[in-house]
Every structure is written in C-alpha cells, then in structure tokens.
Amino acid sequence: MSAPSKLKAVFVGEASVGKTCIVNRISKDEYHEGAEATVGAANVSVQITTSDGTVEFNIWDTAGQERYRSLAPMYFSGAALAFLVFDVTSEKSFHALDVFYELLVQKSPEYVKFVVIGNKADLASDREITAKQGEDYAMSIGAEFYIECSAKTGLAIRELFERAASIPDLHFEKDQYAGEIKVDEGNNGGGGRKPCNC
Numbered sequence: 001m002s003a004p005s006k007l008k009a010v011f012v013g014e015a016s017v018g019k020t021c022i023v024n025r026i027s028k029d030e031y032h033e034g035a036e037a038t039v040g041a042a043n044v045s046v047q048i049t050t051s052d053g054t055v056e057f058n059i060w061d062t063a064g065q066e067r068y069r070s071l072a073p074m075y076f077s078g079a080a081l082a083f084l085v086f087d088v089t090s091e092k093s094f095h096a097l098d099v100f101y102e103l104l105v106q107k108s109p110e111y112v113k114f115v116v117i118g119n120k121a122d123l124a125s126d127r128e129i130t131a132k133q134g135e136d137y138a139m140s141i142g143a144e145f146y147i148e149c150s151a152k153t154g155l156a157i158r159e160l161f162e163r164a165a166s167i168p169d170l171h172f173e174k175d176q177y178a179g180e181i182k183v184d185e186g187n188n189g190g191g192g193r194k195p196c197n198c
Contacts, residue, residue, distance in 0.1 A: 004047055004054035006173040008078050009164070012100040013085035014093040015064035018119040021151035022085065023061045026161055031152050038063045041075050048161045055165040057081075058173070069099075073107035080171040081113055081164060086134075088118040088148060089126040094133070101141055111171040114143040115164055122150040 011019040020038050024030050027046045042061045047054055060075040062068075076082070082104050086093040097116070104112065116138040118129065131148060138146035144167050149156035 002053065004056040005170075006056045006058060007080040007170055008058045008060070008173065009081040009083060010060045010062060010072075010075055010079045010104075011083045011085060012062050012072060012104065013064055013117075014087075014090075014096045017064065017085045017087040017090070017093050018151045019061050019064065019083075019085050022083075022117070022119060022149065022157060022160075023059055025151045025154055025157045027059075029154070031154075033152075037065065040068060040071055046161070048165045050162050050165050052166060055170075057161065057164075069103075072100075073103055076104060076108040076112075078173070079108055079112050080173075081115065081167070082108060083115050083117055083164075084143075085117045085119055086129070087120050088129050088134070089120050089123050091128040094129045094137070097137065109171070113167055113170065114138075114141055115160075115167075116141070116143045116146045117160065118146070118148040119151060121148040121155055122153045 011023065013019055015037055020035050020042065021031060023044055024032070024035065027044045038061055040063055044059050044061070046057045046059060048057065062072045062075055084097050084100055086097055104114070116134060118131070118134045134148065135146045145163060147156055147160050147163065149160055151157065
C-alpha cells in the first residue's frame with residue numbers, strides 16, 4: 001500500500017460559521033453545539049481515501065474573529081487548498097468572504113485552489129443565502145466547486161473532502177511540512193477560548 005499524498009489546507013471565514021465544527025466532524029465524527037472559538041489557529045491531519053488513492057489533509061483551522069484576522073496569512077504559506085466557509089443563515093458571513101479571498105490572493109502560493117462552503121444547510125427555514133448565490137460566488141472567484149453541508153448533521157461533509165481530494169493538479173507536499181508554524185494555545189495572551197455558535 002502506497003503512502004498517502006500530503007497537502008496543506010486552510011479553513012477561513014468569519015467567526016461562528018462552523019469551520020471548527022466541520023473539521024471536528026471529518027476528523028472525529030463529532031459535533032459539539034457550544035464548540036469553543038479558535039484562537040489563532042488549530043491544526044489536525046485527516047486521511048481521505050478515494051478511488052484515486054489516499055490524500056492526507058494537513059488542515060489549519062484559522063480564527064475568524066476580526067482581532068485575529070491579521071494572523072491568518074501566517075498559515076497560508078504552502079497551502080494547496082483554501083476552504084472559504086460561510087453560514088447560509090448569515091448574509092454578513094457571506095459578504096465577509098471577499099475579505100478572506102483578498103487575503104488569500106495576496107498571501108497564498110500561486111498554486112492554491114479554492115473551495116467555497118455554505119455551512120448550516122440543515123437550517124433551511126433560517127436561510128439568508130441561496131445555493132445559487134453560493135454557486136455564483138464560487139464561479140466568480142474561480143473556485144473548484146461550491147458545496148453546502150451541515151457540520152451538525154454530517155450532511156455532505158465526507159463528500160466535501162472526497163471532492164477536494166479529487167481536484168486535478170493539486171500541489172502535494174514533497175516533505176512533511178518542515179517549518180510549519182506551531183501555536184501554543186495555552187499561552188494566548190489571556191484571550192482564552194470563547195463559545196462558538198457553529
């Protein structure tokens with residue numbers, strides 16, 4: 001059995017859109033209603049096997065709060081994939097994608113590929129953004145695809161990563177993330193963790 005192909009992926013988007021919940025669902029198959037907001041960034045590795053082979057995602061889950069936004073570009077270096085996440089029940093979080101996209105364009109490698117994710121698809125009655133708006137936005141920035149999912153129910157989470165693993169011409173790592181930034185979450189200047197509504 002051959003070793004998995006490795007790539008670096010970053011999750012970006014406003015606070016409380018569910019980035020951490022998506023990562024927890026794919027990595028641990030868990031969902032916690034009151035998940036703590038990420039401070040700086042969190043890192044986890046996930047292996048996804050498709051018909052083409054196994055891909056190991058080295059995932060950086062970045063903080064969405066505005067006060068931590070200036071830190072996000074530190075985690076973009078070497079990223080092959082950028083997942084731009086918004087909450088389908090929040091028009092504000094959808095429009096905030098522009099800020100994160102511009103940061104990615106400025107600070108990411110030229111080879112980075114984009115995926116746009118509409119989370120909280122289970123909350124249909126509270127929807128503020130349509131699937132077509134999400135699709136149109138993804139097309140406007142040249143994203144590989146748009147997908148709606150629910151970290152809460154698990155809807156389309158596996159599909160998201162399987163489709164991402166199958167994107168053509170991904171930039172795989174040649175060595176295992178030498179020089180990655182490590183975050184000491186125990187020493188964050190007293191910021192601590194705050195409840196997140198993902």
